[in-house]
Amino acid sequence: AQSVTQLDSQVPVFEEAPVELRCNYSSSVSVYLFWYVQYPNQGLQLLLKYLSGSTLVESINGFEAEFNKSQTSFHLRKPSVHISDTAEYFCAVSGYSSASKIIFGSGTRLSIRP
């Protein structure tokens, strides 16, 4: 069985400040890792994912996440946030099988202060 823990339910930061959203997972088998973003009143959409290879993955809007196998973590970072990054962010894991269901964390609400 797999599980995902997002340690912070809310993270307030000032605009242009750096941010880190924490995610830890538990699994007895190898997994794929995802970050999804949910903008206000919208569905979730994929932000980035780690499948294999380089442990650092990047999104097109400046976010990056680093897979750390020894710490079973997949923290999301951005060096300078913008008002438009205000959203809820969900970490998720999936097993290797095509029948695997995606397990979502409880979400972290990122609020940006001007």
Next chain:
Amino acid sequence: NAGVTQTPKFRILKIGQSMTLQCTQDMNHNYMYWYRQDPGMGLKLIYYSVGAGITDKGEVPNGYNVSRSTTEDFPLRLELAAPSQTSVYFCASRPSSSGGFDEQFFGPGTRLTVL
């Protein structure tokens, strides 16, 4: 492509009423899912389907039913609405592949209130 569409966007039900939440995808995905999202609780899987004619229970199936007669449609049925079913409901789809690395595509959600 419209992606994943859901109707209605909002609905208010009285206790004991029934309704069907519609979900359609035009990406020819075999895998489809229904989630509910409660504040601070993340997403809970209600039901899922791996193809037409095949459905299975997720984490919180009680009070709901689904059917999958076509690849495109995956409606969710509430038979006897209860206040505990007040939530935002999301439908999602994913292409079937040789592994679990494909992303899920989500609809815009249905906000349901049961009074």
